[in-house]
Amino acid sequence: MALRTLFKSGVVLDIYFFKNNRSAFLFTLIWPYLTLTLIIGMGYLFGSAESFKQNVGVSVDPLMYFIASTLATMVSLDVMWGIGGSVLEHRWIGTLPYILLSPNRTSITLVLTYIPRYLLNAGIQLAEFAPLIFVVEGFYGGLFRLSIVILAITLGMLPLLGFSALFTSFLLSIKEESNVLGWLNPLILLFSGAFYPAYLLPRWARIISKALPSTYTIELARLSAIIGSPELRKITLLIGALVAMSVIYNSASGLLIQAGERKAMRKGAI
Amino acid sequence: MLKLDVKYDVLELRNRGYSMSEEDSIIARNLRKIYSTYLRKGLIKRERQEVHALKGVSFSVKRGEVFGLLGPNGAGKTTTVKILSTLLLPDGGEARILGFDVVKDASKVRKLIGVSLTVEKGFFWKLTGRENLTYFGMLYGLDGQELRASVQQCLELVGLTSLGVADKLYEEYSLGMKARLSIARALITDPEVLILDEPTLGLDPPSARTLRELLVELAHKKGKTVLVTTHNMFEAEILCDRVAIINEGKIVALDEVEKLKRRLAGKVSLEIIAAPPAKVPVTSLIETVRSLIGAPSKAFPENGLVRLKVVQPLERVEETTSRVLDILHRKGCKIRRVEVKEPNLEDVFIHLTGRKGF
Numbered sequence: 001m002a003l004r005t006l007f008k009s010g011v012v013l014d015i016y017f018f019k020n021n022r023s024a025f026l027f028t029l030i031w032p033y034l035t036l037t038l039i040i041g042m043g044y045l046f047g048s049a050e051s052f053k054q055n056v057g058v059s060v061d062p063l064m065y066f067i068a069s070t071l072a073t074m075v076s077l078d079v080m081w082g083i084g085g086s087v088l089e090h091r092w093i094g095t096l097p098y099i100l101l102s103p104n105r106t107s108i109t110l111v112l113t114y115i116p117r118y119l120l121n122a123g124i125q126l127a128e129f130a131p132l133i134f135v136v137e138g139f140y141g142g143l144f145r146l147s148i149v150i151l152a153i154t155l156g157m158l159p160l161l162g163f164s165a166l167f168t169s170f171l172l173s174i175k176e177e178s179n180v181l182g183w184l185n186p187l188i189l190l191f192s193g194a195f196y197p198a199y200l201l202p203r204w205a206r207i208i209s210k211a212l213p214s215t216y217t218i219e220l221a222r223l224s225a226i227i228g229s230p231e232l233r234k235i236t237l238l239i240g241a242l243v244a245m246s247v248i249y250n251s252a253s254g255l256l257i258q259a260g261e262r263k264a265m266r267k268g269a270i
Numbered sequence: 271m272l273k274l275d276v277k278y279d280v281l282e283l284r285n286r287g288y289s290m291s292e293e294d295s296i297i298a299r300n301l302r303k304i305y306s307t308y309l310r311k312g313l314i315k316r317e318r319q320e321v322h323a324l325k326g327v328s329f330s331v332k333r334g335e336v337f338g339l340l341g342p343n344g345a346g347k348t349t350t351v352k353i354l355s356t357l358l359l360p361d362g363g364e365a366r367i368l369g370f371d372v373v374k375d376a377s378k379v380r381k382l383i384g385v386s387l388t389v390e391k392g393f394f395w396k397l398t399g400r401e402n403l404t405y406f407g408m409l410y411g412l413d414g415q416e417l418r419a420s421v422q423q424c425l426e427l428v429g430l431t432s433l434g435v436a437d438k439l440y441e442e443y444s445l446g447m448k449a450r451l452s453i454a455r456a457l458i459t460d461p462e463v464l465i466l467d468e469p470t471l472g473l474d475p476p477s478a479r480t481l482r483e484l485l486v487e488l489a490h491k492k493g494k495t496v497l498v499t500t501h502n503m504f505e506a507e508i509l510c511d512r513v514a515i516i517n518e519g520k521i522v523a524l525d526e527v528e529k530l531k532r533r534l535a536g537k538v539s540l541e542i543i544a545a546p547p548a549k550v551p552v553t554s555l556i557e558t559v560r561s562l563i564g565a566p567s568k569a570f571p572e573n574g575l576v577r578l579k580v581v582q583p584l585e586r587v588e589e590t591t592s593r594v595l596d597i598l599h600r601k602g603c604k605i606r607r608v609e610v611k612e613p614n615l616e617d618v619f620i621h622l623t624g625r626k627g628f
Contacts, residue, residue: 002411009408016401017394020439094391097357098455102409103380113409266359268305268352 003112006104010116032125042195078121079157081185083114083164084171107165107257114164115157122153148235149221155239156217158246162253169260173267192218213249216241295368295463295495296331296354302362303349303519323349325519326363331497331512333462336489338510339499340619346519347499348387351467354497355385367463381411384456386466389449389473395441399430399451402440407458424454428484446477453481457488463495464488470505482509503616513615517623527615534613534621540580540587541611542594544603552576559597563590575606581617 018025087110090096102109126146134142189195191205192214201209209215220238303324308316324346331337339347352358354365356376365372367379386392393402403421412420425436428450435447443451449469456464469485470478486509488494500506506513507527514524523530546555555576563580576598580590587610598605613621 002413005408005411005413008413009405012401012408013394013397013405016397016405020396020398020401093393093395094388095394097352097355097387098385098392098406099409100357101355101380101383101385103377103411105377109409262359265357266361268303268349268358 003104003108006102006109006112007115010113013113014117014120028121028124029128032128036129045195079114079118080160080164080167082118083110084167086110086114086117087168087171106261107169110168111161111165118157126150126153151239152217152220155220155242155246156213159213159242159249161246162250162257165257166253166260169257169264172264173260188212188214191215194218213242213245216245293332294330295333295335296329296337296497297366298330298350298354298363299328299365300363301327301350301353301360301365303346303353303358304361323519324353324360324363327516327519327521328363329514329521329524331495333495334489334493335511336485336496336498336509338506338513339497339516340501340503340506340510340513340615341499341516342501342623345516347501347516348467350516351385351387351465351497351499355383355387355465356380381459382461383463383465384459384461386452386456386464386469388467389452389469389471390445391448393440393448393451393455396439398437398439399443399447399454400425400436402451403454403458406455410459412459420458420460424457427457428454429480430454445472446474446480449473449477449481453484461494464497466496466498468499468501470500470502478505485509503614503619507615515619515622522622523618530615530618531613534581534617536583537581537613537617537621538584538587539611539613539617540582540591541607541609542578542591542598542605543607544576544578544598544605545574546576546598547602550601550603555601555603558601559594562593562597576603579617579620581613581621 018028087096090099099109099113100106104112126149130142130146133146136142137145191201191209192198192212193201193209194214198206198209198215198219216238220235220242301324303322305321305323307319307321309319310316327346327350329337329339339350341347349358353360354367354372356372356379359373368382370378370382372379393399394405397405400421403424404417407417407421422431425431430436430447430450433447435443440448440451453466453469456466464485466485470481473481482505485496485498489496489511498509500509510527512524512526513530514521515530516522523533546552552574556578559576559578578594580594582590591608591610595605595608
């Protein structure tokens with residue numbers, strides 16, 4: 001079956017959902033600003049804007065830094081927990097068995113039908129922050145920075161797809177009814193450098209940081225905020241790291257996903 | 271509507287030990303399923319317990335046949351349906367749909383079946399019936415004009431367009447409308463085989479009748495193979511060409527309804543309905559009566575009354591009737607009805623399983 005149709009079914013579902021749920025659409029618009037407020041608040045816990053600039057070592061607008069971090073963090077982590085969350089939602093309303101009856105592999109069905117929602121959320125957030133970025137940076141500067149953020153969040157999604165499918169099969173096999181690993185979110189945010197640049201973290205934390213794909217996504221996104229004209233070499237390196245991680249993480253998780261799916265099917269968790 | 275070009279080699283399957291004919295759409299052979307549950311013993315310690323849901327279930331369903339899997343709650347009906355639908359892996363045995371193994375060829379099987387597991391949920395509440403069908407149609411591989419035509423055709427077939435509710439939100443649907451939509455989804459890819467778990471559960475009699483008529487039409491006029499599970503004996507009797515009675519994970523009988531009823535030749539069904547006094551617990555009354563009958567029987571409370579059914583040879587009916595009436599009188603019950611009838615499918619079930627109720 002064409003994967004394009006599977007992807008399209010996710011798009012159609014979102015369009016129908018928001019068409020019939022205006023309030024849900026409104027909250028989708030408000031949500032990024034709530035997260036931005038949280039991240040700015042967390043950032044300021046580490047010190048004032050001035051001390052932030054001193055620590056980072058360059059003249060950085062903290063607001064730009066946090067906008068970039070918020071976007072990159074939200075959208076990249078969204079894909080990881082969103083697919084698992086959507087599975088739980090489907091289980092609650094009883095649609096899960098019918099989704100799994102799609103002739104494709106379970107993990108592919110769940111990931112591909114969720115990606116439209118991810119892209120929609122990312123698009124909404126970018127559109128929402130765009131005016132703010134244009135005001136702070138001017139039209140061309142803003143456009144340039146926005147382009148890098150778009151690149152970062154698109155690439156940042158790829159290494160996490162395997163994780164998300166793995167997490168989903170884990171949720172299914174343990175018959176869990178809640179997002180049991182949701183508590184990891186703040187830790188991932190911290191280690192990925194969302195609140196403060198990762199290179200300022202203690203050494204042990206930097207090791208964890210390096211293994212997280214979200215670190216590179218955030219780094220790529222915030223490059224546009226920290227450096228006036230980002231170096232091409234650095235951007236290429238980060239893109240390379242994300243692509244390599246996509247290959248390694250998705251290949252490694254592929255085997256575990258298959259085992260997880262079979263375990264769930266054997267236990268009758270669907 | 272979507273036409274799937276799937277062929278299988280009957281000869282090859284026969285060579286591999288299947289007693290499969292060209293007419294067989296569904297084959298289940300020695301299906302076994304064990305569920306593990308854990309009983310908590312203290313804060314950390316827990317004990318593993320095994321529940322044998324299926325203990326070697328075998329049957330086959332012919333093309334164009336309505337086949338009923340009949341049994342009480344917990345008998346293994348839903349487990350069988352989930353295995354046939356590729357949603358659950360068996361622990362032993364094999365099952366094939368149109369020649370394809372439900373485990374090894376799950377993806378192919380999914381293209382050939384339409385499934386309805388529950389009628390009261392399984393759709394998006396904030397989407398209309400048409401939107402829900404469109405989404406699931408795409409999920410199952412339909413697109414463009416083919417999808418739109420199929421959605422419209424299915425909505426018409428189950429009567430949702432004539433009711434004028436195809437474009438209403440699912441959350442506004444009655445249970446009957448939800449059941450119709452569930453059947454429509456099962457039909458969206460025009461599958462060869464329909465697997466329906468309790469399709470009329472909770473429906474009012476007119477809705478249930480409409481749905482049954484639709485299923486019979488699909489099987490007998492359009493050549494679909496329909497497997498339904500039910501614990502409603504009346505429904506099985508009027509809907510199914512053949513039924514398999516499943517009890518405690520085993521098939522205890524499999525035949526045409528009339529042939530099953532002939533097994534009770536020379537026997538009759540005695541039904542007594544009584545109203546017990548408020549002080550007498552209904553369950554203990556039922557236990558007392560059943561223990562004294564000593565014949566396959568079924569008894570259960572029904573709207574504050576006790577309904578008792580006994581299947582036994584004609585010559586013993588008089589004696590049993592007087593014994594039961596005597597017990598009920600002594601317990602202070604008022605007798606509402608005593609009836610002796612030709613056995614029906616429910617009586618066959620009672621005769622084969624001797625169960626208390628469903």
